[in-house]
Amino acid sequence: MNEHLEQLAPQPLWRHFRTLCNTPRPSGHEAELVSILERWAERQGLVHDRDGFGNLRLRKPATPGHENAPGIILQGHLDMVAQANADHPHDFTRDPIETYVEDGWLRARHTTLGADNGLGVAAALAILEDSELVHGPLEALFTLEEETSMGGALQLAENWLDGRVLLNLDSEDRGEVFIGCAGGADVVVEAQLPTAEPGPGEVAVQLALTGLSGGHSGIDIHRGRGNANRLLVRVLRALEAYDIRLVGYRGGTLRNAIPREAFATLMLSADEIDAVASRVATLEQELRTELAGVDDGLTLAMTPLEARPAQALNAHASHMLLAALNAAPYGVERMSSSVPGVVETSNNLGVVSLDEGRFHLCALVRSLRDSAVNDLADRFRGLFDLIGARTRVENAYPGWTPATDSALLARFRRLHRQHVGSEPAVKVIHAGLECGILAGKYPALEMISFGPSIRGAHSPDERVELSSVEEFWGLLRALIEDLACDTAMGA
Incomplete structure (x- = not known):
């Protein structure tokens, strides 16, 4: 199902998003998807492990010559909100999500789409298999049960992650970068x-x-x-x-x-x-x-x-x-x-x-x-x-306290001006990003959150703007390559 997704650009990202749409993954039912991703990681030659809660980590070594660049953690959550119109029978534990394109937006038929946070997960997977990308040490952290309890982040193992920089890929507005969020x-x-x-x-x-x-x-x-x-x-x-x-x-x-x-x-x-x-x-x-x-x-x-x-x-x-x-x-x-x-x-x-x-x-x-x-x-x-x-x-x-003087933020703003042609809006969001919890467990991490434009999240009106996904992908690749050249930050 959802074969048409592989005709969209960037193709590697949408190919992974198709897997996510075809694999049921409401909160608490992520086990099948975790197994699929572990098998994929083994085919790619990537190291994978889980913490005690079941959060999944995939690792890829740096491009030769960039081992001293700052380690990057690409972070998203595997679960999605399960909402369907009352007159549409849909079993989120068994049925795939049926998607279609309309007026430049990707939507689902009568259900949530799962772009929150499936697109962030798909982007991280596509980065890990990108053979042309120059990068420092990479980790992809995929947490569980974010939508129902933040359980994966709350139970995340300490002293487990190696990276110095965390890129949370769970934001929903192009042209914006988030540096703080609400607790709850x-x-x-x-x-x-x-x-x-x-x-x-x-x-x-x-x-x-x-x-x-x-x-x-x-x-x-x-x-x-x-x-x-x-x-x-x-x-x-x-x-x-x-x-x-x-x-x-x-x-x-x-x-x-x-x-x-x-x-x-x-x-x-x-x-x-x-x-x-x-x-x-x-x-x-x-x-x-x-x-x-x-x-x-x-x-x-x-x-x-x-x-x-x-x-x-x-x-x-x-x-x-x-x-x-x-x-x-x-x-x-x-x-x-x-x-x-x-x-x-x-x-x-x-x-x-x-x-x-x-x-x-x-x-x-x-x-x-x-x-x-x-x-x-x-x-x-x-x-x-x-x-x-x-x-x-x-x-x-807990909430995520903004750090307006972050070197990572300054780097992102510069790259946004270069690649998009405009200054990104620096935002604090009234939503529960996992960054606040992760910052409490790993206080030395520098982090920002950004993503494509998603509207109607948590409802059957959920949709993502296709052009914003291409922009998001370009910025993510540019930021990773820029960080790969920074040996001082990784020291």
């Missing part, structure tokens, strides 16, 4: 809430809020897009005037993707069906008006259910849960005062579920300041303590 943590809330049998006059209905754009919970959090969990809770709060009771809820699939869809099952009096249907239609129009120009595809539908649930939350529990969810922090909390135009602190209400009284929420808190991550997580704890829920913080990872 998962906030998990759970509770077993009391239920009661439906009353004799109650019937069940389902509400479905769909059609939102979604997106990356760091890069897109400031764009004003609708969060399906936030919006459906708002609808449910409005319907409390009709004495509804929650039966079940399902919204969002990943804590780092802005939820595009949410579904709720509720009980209400049969006498109120028409009134509730009318109110739902009004609420749909209100939300569509508010999100006009941002999320024009929003739909809100109510469907009567024939099956009668055995239990629903009791009236008090239903009210308290909706009140807490309605008050929960979400979206942009604060903009940075030191880095203009960059979000400092935010939260994504990523995954919410309710099933037979079991409530679960997973939110992702991000900030350029670790203290702000801790504070926002504590606000969740304080809020959900009021309804007797248990809150824990997991998978915390």
Whole structure:
């Protein structure tokens, strides 16, 4: 599948990306891809090893005469976000990604593309097999489970890597180079809430809020897009005037993707069906008006259910849960005062579920300041303590502190001017690059992050600009060759 990818330029990079598209690799299911890459490395005569977590390293010795150049680590993550449109059956653990080209962009049919971070991985592999490239010692570090927990970076072995320079290939904007990123943590809330049998006059209905754009919970959090969990809770709060009771809820699939869809099952009096249907239609129009120009595809539908649930939350529990969810922090909390135009602190209400009284929420808190991550997580704890829920913080990872005086940054800027003809924008990103974690384990590393233009990451709208991939490839090769001539930096 995806034979057409090998007709794109640069051909070596796209050939490897085809392998990635044809090999299922959602977070936690990277083992098959790791085995494929190890076999490929053996055919190339490359040394390969793994650390205790399973992160993969491939090594290539320097071009003769350049052994004293600084060792370079090409770094990316093997896993991808698994998101598909609700009406498209796709098993990310078994099915390949089907790609196509449209108007200069590569896209996937009804699913995420995996350009995040498949293109960075493909570029590193293509570099390793480039026989014409002059280079110092090369390592390619491919981490696991970045999209779900940063697990690979967090568990990365210390005193394992040899390089002095790390090039993170997980950025998503041509013409930009990143030197800092937000840290973050998962906030998990759970509770077993009391239920009661439906009353004799109650019937069940389902509400479905769909059609939102979604997106990356760091890069897109400031764009004003609708969060399906936030919006459906708002609808449910409005319907409390009709004495509804929650039966079940399902919204969002990943804590780092802005939820595009949410579904709720509720009980209400049969006498109120028409009134509730009318109110739902009004609420749909209100939300569509508010999100006009941002999320024009929003739909809100109510469907009567024939099956009668055995239990629903009791009236008090239903009210308290909706009140807490309605008050929960979400979206942009604060903009940075030191880095203009960059979000400092935010939260994504990523995954919410309710099933037979079991409530679960997973939110992702991000900030350029670790203290702000801790504070926002504590606000969740304080809020959900009021309804007797248990809150824990997991998978915390530090931010990456910018180093504006970096010699590596100065080198990249010079090469960008030479090869692209313009000065790159130096950026700090409100997303969880692995650089912050890696810097904590290897503080002597100099690092930058750059990549091609990717849009709609973490959603089925994900796409990559083909011309930007060629530019990215040229810059990466130029930087590696430039570093190969620098024996002073490698000393």
